[in-house]
Amino acid sequence: SAPLRRRVFFALWPDHTVAAALHETARGLWSACGGRLMRRDTLHLTLAFLGEVPNVALDRLSRAAARIEGAPFVLELDRVGSWHGQRIVWLAPQEAPAALSALAGDLDAELEAEGFALEARPFSPHVTLLRNACSAPPATGPAAVRWPVSAFALLESVRGVGVATYRVLGSWPLAG
Numbered sequence: 001s002a003p004l005r006r007r008v009f010f011a012l013w014p015d016h017t018v019a020a021a022l023h024e025t026a027r028g029l030w031s032a033c034g035g036r037l038m039r040r041d042t043l044h045l046t047l048a049f050l051g052e053v054p055n056v057a058l059d060r061l062s063r064a065a066a067r068i069e070g071a072p073f074v075l076e077l078d079r080v081g082s083w084h085g086q087r088i089v090w091l092a093p094q095e096a097p098a099a100l101s102a103l104a105g106d107l108d109a110e111l112e113a114e115g116f117a118l119e120a121r122p123f124s125p126h127v128t129l130l131r132n133a134c135s136a137p138p139a140t141g142p143a144a145v146r147w148p149v150s151a152f153a154l155l156e157s158v159r160g161v162g163v164a165t166y167r168v169l170g171s172w173p174l175a176g
């Protein structure tokens with residue numbers, strides 16, 4: 001039977017080429033740092049995390065997304081870091097492009113206008129590459145990944161046996 005609720009979030013979802021580059025970087029870090037390597041087809045940058053929402057709310061999510069008037073931008077993912085508590089190793093932009101911060105901020109505002117409550121914690125753009133990894137990844141090493149961004153997506157997280165897979169529910173262009 002179909003679930004009545006879905007676990008969803010908005011994210012930047014890489015094309016095959018960028019996902020392959022991210023995964024290469026992840027493998028390099030994994031060899032130094034261990035842990036669990038995120039699969040290539042799951043790599044993403046979260047913009048807004050909603051968690052479980054009822055199916056009937058999906059229309060409101062689409063409406064919020066459709067109101068975004070974003071501009072395309074290029075992300076230079078040139079910084080490796082970790083969060084010790086969660087033992088996550090991630091890749092992030094040294095400096096977030098203004099268009100990325102604007103996109104996340106506008107999305108938050110539109111989601112709140114549609115009645116969704118979001119976390120107050122500040123936007124910290126990152127792509128998780130490893131979980132349960134060492135807490136001191138090598139700062140130098142992988143080359144920066146260049147990610148031209150021209151759309152954002154709504155993703156559903158589907159819990160499989162042991163693994164989560166993600167399904168794109170919708171995608172909206174950043175037409176400029």
Ligand code: 2AM
Nearest residue numbers: 009044045046048049088119127128157
């Ligand atoms: P993470 O990679 O740093 O764990 C799907 O779970 C995506 O949503 C992941 O990118 C995850 O971030 C993010 N996520 C999970 N729970 C979250 C929360 N409570 N707040 C913000 N982002 C969250």
